Amino acid sequence: MTARFKHKAVVLSIVLLALLLPFIIQNDYFFHIMTLSFIWMIGVYGLNLIAGYTGYLSLAHAGFFAIGAYSLGILTVKFEIHYWLAFFLACAITCIIGLVIGLVALQTKEHFFAIYTLCVGYIIYLVIDKWESLTGGVRGLIGIPVPPDLGPISFRSPVSQYYFNLFFLLAAIFMMYRIVHSLTGRTLIAIRNSEELAQTIGISTMKNKLVSFVLSTFFAALSGILYASFIRFIGPDISYITMTFDFLIFLLVGGIGTLSGPIVGTLLIVWISQQLQFLQDYRMLIFGPLLTLLIIFYPKGIVGGIFSWKMKMQEKKKRLSMSAKSATQRAEEG
Amino acid sequence: MEIFAQQIFNGLTVGSVYSLVALGLTLVYGILHIPNFAHGALYMMGGYITLTMMTKFGLYYWIAIMISMVIVGLMGVLMERLIFYPLRDAPPIQDKIAAIGILLFLEAFAQFVWGADYQTMPTPYGQVVSVMGLTFTMQRLLIIISTVVVMILLFLFLKKTFIGSAIIAMSQNREGAHLVGINTNKMAMLTFMISGALAAIAASLSSPINLVFPGMGHLVILKAFVIIIIGGMGSIPGAIIGGYILGFAESLGATYISNDYKDIFAFILLVLILTFKPTGLFAKGGHS
Amino acid sequence: MFLETRQLTKQFGGLVAVDHVNFSVEKGKINAIIGPNGAGKSTFFNLISGFYPPSSGQVMFKGQDITRLPPNKIAKLGIARTFQTTHLFEQANVLDNVLIGFRLRTKSNLIDALFLTKRLKREEEQSKEKAFEVLKFVGLTNMENKIVANISQEEKKRVAIALALATEPEIIFLDEPAAGINPEETEGLANLIEKIVQHNITVCLIEHKMKMVMNLAHKIMVLNHGKKIAEGTPEEIQNNETVIKAYLGGSAIA
Numbered sequence: 040m041t042a043r044f045k046h047k048a049v050v051l052s053i054v055l056l057a058l059l060l061p062f063i064i065q066n067d068y069f070f071h072i073m074t075l076s077f078i079w080m081i082g083v084y085g086l087n088l089i090a091g092y093t094g095y096l097s098l099a100h101a102g103f104f105a106i107g108a109y110s111l112g113i114l115t116v117k118f119e120i121h122y123w124l125a126f127f128l129a130c131a132i133t134c135i136i137g138l139v140i141g142l143v144a145l146q147t148k149e150h151f152f153a154i155y156t157l158c159v160g161y162i163i164y165l166v167i168d169k170w171e172s173l174t175g176g177v178r179g180l181i182g183i184p185v186p187p188d189l190g191p192i193s194f195r196s197p198v199s200q201y202y203f204n205l206f207f208l209l210a211a212i213f214m215m216y217r218i219v220h221s222l223t224g225r226t227l228i229a230i231r232n233s234e235e236l237a238q239t240i241g242i243s244t245m246k247n248k249l250v251s252f253v254l255s256t257f258f259a260a261l262s263g264i265l266y267a268s269f270i271r272f273i274g275p276d277i278s279y280i281t282m283t284f285d286f287l288i289f290l291l292v293g294g295i296g297t298l299s300g301p302i303v304g305t306l307l308i309v310w311i312s313q314q315l316q317f318l319q320d321y322r323m324l325i326f327g328p329l330l331t332l333l334i335i336f337y338p339k340g341i342v343g344g345i346f347s348w349k350m351k352m353q354e355k356k357k358r359l360s361m362s363a364k365s366a367t368q369r370a371e372e373g
Numbered sequence: 374m375e376i377f378a379q380q381i382f383n384g385l386t387v388g389s390v391y392s393l394v395a396l397g398l399t400l401v402y403g404i405l406h407i408p409n410f411a412h413g414a415l416y417m418m419g420g421y422i423t424l425t426m427m428t429k430f431g432l433y434y435w436i437a438i439m440i441s442m443v444i445v446g447l448m449g450v451l452m453e454r455l456i457f458y459p460l461r462d463a464p465p466i467q468d469k470i471a472a473i474g475i476l477l478f479l480e481a482f483a484q485f486v487w488g489a490d491y492q493t494m495p496t497p498y499g500q501v502v503s504v505m506g507l508t509f510t511m512q513r514l515l516i517i518i519s520t521v522v523v524m525i526l527l528f529l530f531l532k533k534t535f536i537g538s539a540i541i542a543m544s545q546n547r548e549g550a551h552l553v554g555i556n557t558n559k560m561a562m563l564t565f566m567i568s569g570a571l572a573a574i575a576a577s578l579s580s581p582i583n584l585v586f587p588g589m590g591h592l593v594i595l596k597a598f599v600i601i602i603i604g605g606m607g608s609i610p611g612a613i614i615g616g617y618i619l620g621f622a623e624s625l626g627a628t629y630i631s632n633d634y635k636d637i638f639a640f641i642l643l644v645l646i647l648t649f650k651p652t653g654l655f656a657k658g659g660h661s
Numbered sequence: 662m663f664l665e666t667r668q669l670t671k672q673f674g675g676l677v678a679v680d681h682v683n684f685s686v687e688k689g690k691i692n693a694i695i696g697p698n699g700a701g702k703s704t705f706f707n708l709i710s711g712f713y714p715p716s717s718g719q720v721m722f723k724g725q726d727i728t729r730l731p732p733n734k735i736a737k738l739g740i741a742r743t744f745q746t747t748h749l750f751e752q753a754n755v756l757d758n759v760l761i762g763f764r765l766r767t768k769s770n771l772i773d774a775l776f777l778t779k780r781l782k783r784e785e786e787q788s789k790e791k792a793f794e795v796l797k798f799v800g801l802t803n804m805e806n807k808i809v810a811n812i813s814q815e816e817k818k819r820v821a822i823a824l825a826l827a828t829e830p831e832i833i834f835l836d837e838p839a840a841g842i843n844p845e846e847t848e849g850l851a852n853l854i855e856k857i858v859q860h861n862i863t864v865c866l867i868e869h870k871m872k873m874v875m876n877l878a879h880k881i882m883v884l885n886h887g888k889k890i891a892e893g894t895p896e897e898i899q900n901n902e903t904v905i906k907a908y909l910g911g912s913a914i915a
């Protein structure tokens with residue numbers, strides 16, 4: 040009970056800190072980076088749901104991110120549809136495409152699924168890159184609008200963008216929390232553990248995997264939409280495989296299959312990348328091996344590492360107190 | 374008709390390269406049942422090392438290729454020791470991610486050392502030949518012939534030598550191979566060595582036509598995956614035939630359907646196959 | 662008929678793993694399947710539980726043809742099974758492993774999860790109760806919080822059985838429950854199996870430990886090379902010439 044209370048207190052103070060940050064630090068560049076991190080995190084949560092909790096490594100994640108971003112861009116720029124309607128439609132379009140692809144892709148398993156989604160991701164990239172009349176090809180889409188003013192609130196300043204995206208991040212985290220801690224989440228974890236066993240205890244694996252996959256594309260879309268209206272320019276490179284790998288690095292460094300992993304990983308990597316600006320294109324010289332070493336030695340990332348360390352300490356404490364107890368018992372008996 | 378013949382010839386060239394890359398991938402899959410996502414990076418390294426040997430050290434094309442094959446082969450062995458061996462019992466998601474880490478590292482490394490520019494590899498076989506209305510460079514002919522030679526050598530090695538048949542035995546039944554006293558560790562390393570060498574020679578042969586750059590392995594590896602799924606994961610003839618089929622399909626598709634979208638054919642083909650056969654064509658196992 | 666197979670056959674390429682097997686399970690009894698390694702026993706289970714589609718033949722359960730149903734639907738009808746090697750989630754605790762067993766009797770979905778509905782809360786409570794109930798049944802009270810990776814092989818087998826029981830089955834198929842377990846523990850497991858039958862759940866088990874089978878089973882079927890070579894009470898089987906020959910000719914069994 041107290042552990043849960045402590046947990047809640049930690050979460051609350053972090054949220055509070057995020058909310059108060061604009062009053063503490065006043066630096067537009069800082070907000071830009073933080074806002075971008077929030078946007079990535081939403082996408083990382085999507086990948087976490089399908090890869091971390093369900094055990095299916097989807098390598099088309101950047102593709103869905105881009106479908107969300109491009110849907111919003113095309114609908115607002117080319118068809119001049121109202122922002123919020125376009126927002127909604129972009130989510131719906133991505134989820135529908137996700138559903139169709141999921142229906143087929145989820146028939147495959149393990150490496151077949153990874154390769155299948157890798158190819159799907161590449162097809163999405165090629166289509167965006169080559170379908171110039173719709174997507175603008177390599178030139179990309181320019182002038183994507185920010186959200187329209189909500190009464191007195193405008194979304195043009197960095198601080199308002201910060202709050203706007205923080206809102207969606209908190210919503211995404213809340214959704215993930217509820218899902219992971221429900222029977223649905225347990226079901227997904229059972230599938231990750233062993234699909235065969237899940238089936239024998241009466242779980243419709245296909246239905247549950249599909250829910251997880253579509254939801255993961257929804258998070259990817261949301262992330263892409265927010266990205267498009269934050270950066271206001273998108274090009275085909277956001278759908279490329281390297282983008283999926285970025286999501287994957289954020290997730291793995293933080294901790295795949297953990298709730299706080301996406302936050303920790305994204306913040307850390309984005310922050311390190313800022314420090315390593317001089318490395319630019321060569322940052323993978325560090326992050327590549329980091330990814331490999333982590334998966335070998337800390338497959339559950341930083342958060343998982345901390346968890347297992349805590350567990351070990353608890354075990355130790357327990358054993359110590361137990362041996363102390365039995366010692367006193369023996370002393371009393373003797 | 375001439376265009377058609379020309380495209381068949383081109384398909385043969387492209388298919389040769391695909392087959393070599395797919396062969397390396399399928400050999401590793403056969404033995405360890407892992408799809409090596411970093412195989413494309415080995416291919417890329419093969420291209421750069423050959424190029425460097427030629428331009429920096431002034432070595433002759435074939436010597437450069439030999440050195441490249443050895444170095445990349447050793448890189449393959451290193452990869453097996455450092456990643457795939459420690460992760461052999463880990464959940465299947467982990468070896469893929471570890472391989473992706475290596476892939477990212479090697480690409481950044483290449484960019485760091487050689488730059489992001491596209492570079493041309495010189496070749497002593499640049500002359501243009503005309504035979505019966507077909508025009509091509511000697512290099513293309515060389516690709517086709519060398520590939521056949523490499524395949525024959527590989528075939529002889531696998532069928533006629535003890536080590537080769539041990540590899541085959543192991544790909545059919547790992548535990549069984551272990552029981553009859555085959556050193557499965559050594560075989561795994563050797564297979565990675567061969568796999569890397571095949572990637573290196575494939576890259577070195579195709580580079581004079583296709584340029585050398587850090588991302589040169591991306592499409593090739595993706596297509597090699599498509600090929601081994603078409604041909605049956607782990608199947609050697611499947612990789613060869615699949616490679617040529619894809620080569621033909623692409624060069625004909627580029628001419629008669631759309632040049633812009635020629636790279637998409639392979640993926641659509643794969644998506645179609647997996648849609649109807651989720652475990653790939655020629656899958657082993659009971660879920661029939 | 663409670664559960665029966667008719668001419669059930671499974672071919673893997675050229676190999677006939679299960680060959681035209683007719684078998685009927687006696688309700689409320691312990692039914693056993695024995696046979697040398699590779700005889701097709703596990704495959705037979707996989708056919709009944711829907712893991713492999715049979716090459717030909719039928720599986721009937723309470724008058725319904727379940728031959729082509731997927732495993733999850735078969736489980737819902739009240740047929741549970743365990744695997745030869747337990748597939749438990751090693752990093753989770755015992756309770757979390759068993760709790761999910763009741764999932765097939767619950768209805769809450771993603772919407773319930775997002776809005777934390779009453780239904781979800783109620784069903785989570787029910788799942789937990791069920792888990793405690795079956796853990797108590799298999800004799801693992803006070804083990805809920807142990808991580809599965811840290812418990813003994815025999816305890817894992819019990820957890821796997823508890824999980825199967827949490828699905829509220831009418832019949833349970835146990836694939837070599839006593840494999841890799843020492844003699845005393847085997848006895849404990851035998852007691853558990855008898856307890857299951859006493860609670861009106863039919864048992865069908867594959868087992869290599871002859872003594873255990875002969876003591877427990879009411880009815881035994883012997884498979885060899887996929888074919889049923891004998892069927893009957895333990896005494897009948899022990900005195901059956903074909904069975905003795907098959908065992909002497911085949912791999913040793915003890």
Ligand SMILES: Nc1ncnc2c1ncn2[C@@H]1O[C@H](COP(=O)(O)OP(=O)(O)O)[C@@H](O)[C@H]1O
Nearest residue numbers: 658659673678697698699700701702703704705
């Ligand atoms: N998925 C499968 N694919 C191919 N052959 C299989 C498969 N499953 C089992 N077999 C074969 O079927 C035969 C029966 O196996 P199994 O049912 O596991 O035997 P048992 O459980 O009696 O030891 C064996 O020869 C085995 O190799």
Ligand SMILES: [Mg+2]
Nearest residue numbers: 702703704745
């Ligand atoms: Mg068996």
